[in-house]
Amino acid sequence: MTNHWIDLQHSDVVLIQGSNAAENHPISFKWLMKAKERGAKIIHVDPRFTRTSARADFHTSLRSGTDIAFLGGMIKYILENEKYFKDYVVNYTNASFIVDERFDFKDGLFSGYDPTTRKYDKSTWAYKKDANGIPEKDFTLQNPRCVFQLLKKHYSRYDLEKVSSITGTPVGDLKTVYEMYSSTGVKDKAGTVMYALGQTQHTTAVQNIRTLCMIQLLLGNIGICGGGVNAMRGEPNVQGSTDFAILSSYIPGYLPAPQASLKTLDEYLKRITPKSADPRSANWQQNYPKYMVSLLKAWYGDKATKENDFGYSWVPKLDDGQDCTILNMIDNMYEKKIKGLIVIAQNPTVSLPNADKVREAMTHLDWFVHVNIFDNETASFWKGPGLDPKKIKTEVFLLPAAASVEKQGSQANSGRWVQWKYEAAKAPGDAIYTGDIVIRMVTKLKELYKKEGGATPEPILNLKWDYADEKGRFDPLKVARTVNGYFLEDITIGDKTYKKGECVPSFTLLQADGKTSSGCWINSGSFAQDGTNLMARRKKDDPTGLGLYPQWSWAWPVNRRIIYNRASVDLSGKPYNPKRPLLAWVDGKWVGDVPDGPWPPMEDTKNGKYPFIMKPDGVSSLFGPGLGDGPFPEHYEPLEGPMAKNLLSSQMNSPIIKIFTKECDKYARCDPRFPFVMTTYSSTEHWCTGAITRWQSWLTEAQPQVYVEISEELAQIQGIKNGEKVKVESARGSLTCVAMVTTRFRPFKCGDQIIHQVGMTYNYGWLFPRDCGDTANLLTPTVGEGNTGTPEYKAFMVNVKKV
């Protein structure tokens, strides 16, 4: 979230698209209901009418996988009806930037596409620069090569009728949503976007979210109270695990993962540190060398010296072009290239797509370690449906872990608030902290490497590994302090002196010379210099009256509650919205939230800096040249879809889509055997794969068995009655479940074509209860988004038949 949960109450119009917030993030509705009491309007755009829709002021449906068409139509509406917030667009976005003459877009493809490698050469996706290397701009936004005009041209193709034919959303409903939401493109109104896996689990996922961001930028809704682009995080610490590099392309703090070809620290730092010639751009990422060196010092301690590149050579590296995202890892396991697997707190044989493939891949392992609080379908894969345990050679270890409420430690919520929590109960039996399991494993590894040596013992032997207390147990406070970082020598910065061993109170003090450490720079400042744990704060003071609660826990970065907040003020530092002044320049200083940098307002032409400090150009990107699939989001159909062609171009699917080609990965487009669109989701009553919740009798009582939701119209066509057993089949797998015939799914009218969509939860598995059914992921395709590898769970094709 750019904003935070409590801030939802300040919104005037809420667009929930790609999220079932009421069911999957119930607490959000506490704040949304407060917003509604103030007169806010809630819009829900979703293929299905859900418990979220029931509380929305307006719900309309779209066919799964067509968000860019829907939202592209909104961009066109905003531009052509001049609903955008002009000051904001001119000053705080790259709308005025002049784009390279060679940049082009034709029939669904941007310039530079190579169909053989299925990759873009992005060199033409660039700005025209002046003699000083600063992008040329036209603040009148009239130059036909400026971003604003190119944007307008790109989305001029997304007219209401075309969009409606793609999405299946009636034209009238499109207009209603566009009008309602674009009403926030004024100074004193805030619109917020809430999204979740309904955006992220598509082959066009990253561009889906970019489209939402672009709308927010056009309407001036980012950096303000009640605004933002807000990803709902479903598990207590999803935000925290992302901050700590759960994704394979990062190391902690979103630093890019080192690649094998970057052999020295210098080469790595050169690659990851952006440059800006514009003195008005803070270009915050220019500090990356400080964060990387401090990270290496946290990992390797005294072993990391300037002479040995601070141990950079010991950091495991990705081969150039290596894909370590989940679908590829499973594919590698399937091909027996991966011999051993450790799974902590996941249930991949239920949660990953094409579950039969995952289940077979598991049998190819030599050994498998599972760390979890209960047995689940993954831990017990060897006795799963159709498997003979005698024939499975995999050696399986199940390690009992403490549950989240049985552990002390930090937990980051969606709003980036990192809160310290305590053990509510002792873990039962032999269950221990996952941290303890890791400590014991690495300690043992160190012993073995010391005794026996090995190919490259240094990465393990040189790890600073002092996270245990005096009794040898995992010490969460020690880990958290290492994450925050220490001064490693006495050091004077400006007029202040910091002593060796003190906590670094802000990442602005981290150094590139090895005199500081920090295990995750964005969390630097979670401890005060004197070692006070700011994450444990519980003070309810609210000086702004906006619910920022600056002394409740601690938020990254630097306790800033709403990021990009300098975009909430005009060039003189006056809040655009005087009713909700998040920040204001008063008597030579900023008052309100922690500002995005200390610099004076932009009208100070000497010292003022642009507000989007994490972007090299200092402004936000309507034109985004960084992604692999284009600087403007473009609608492409899902890999498996009901349409014979893409109505916007002859490019059917995302040009960089990640496809797998084994027999078990087969897919079917426009295939009469699989005529219905399906989407998958979770329910309120079960959490994810149900591995925890299915053992809870009050929850299985409320949602006992797997079901497929289908429209009354489709039920009639297929001769299915409510509550009857049906078989749901895709090109990859099938399962039986109960039909839930409902008014909450309705057929889509896409041009002349009637398209039916159905939906299922993935909350069930064969292990327990025995009669609950199995996962919808037996059906889902093995196809990934091109930038991130995130699997497509939300749009694919099935058949539903009476058993």
Added chain:
Amino acid sequence: MPNGKSILVDTSLCTACRGCQVACKQWNNLPGTKTKQIGTYQNPQDFSAFTWKLVRFAEGKNGNGKPYWYFFSDMCRHCMEPPCAETIQGFVKGGVIRDEATGAVVYTEKTKTVPFEKVRSSCPYDIPRQNPKTKVMAKCTMCIERIKNNMIPACAKSCPTGAVVFGDRSQILAKAEKRVAELKKSYPEAMAINAEDVRVIYIVTDDPQKYWKHAAA
């Protein structure tokens, strides 16, 4: 009896998360019963001796063809003049306790001697149920033991959106009146159901019958 306590169930704020349904079972040590999926989110299908709080789901189409989905977090209304109490008392003394301070209506073990169908049919909201083994009758107690210990009922405690609120009856009545007036601007049908007669007052924005056939007396 003093003014006592009341619960406001504002269905216009309810997301049917069923936190109340589960919290009720948790506090009252009621088991999860074996259920089946029969084509609805509503489960268990009905009240029982083991289910005293149940979120009922009702769906259909509005005049404009768009779907509606109504949620009704059903529970004993703790009537101001409870007909079930009268019925039970007619058979056995001490079968029902009507708590002076709160107005809570609580069944005792002595209900096992009372003909169940007579009690059930006397309730306009179809609340009372009977334990098939012990024959003791069961329903919501307003969490009277929590109230006596300065805690609010489990259902109200669990509600994330403020759809279930507990308080002094006078305050709850005022809150209901204010809320209905506000809702009427968007939903002319908005009403507080039988507010004069019951302690557990439901706010609905449409015909109560569309929520549940026993929503209103």
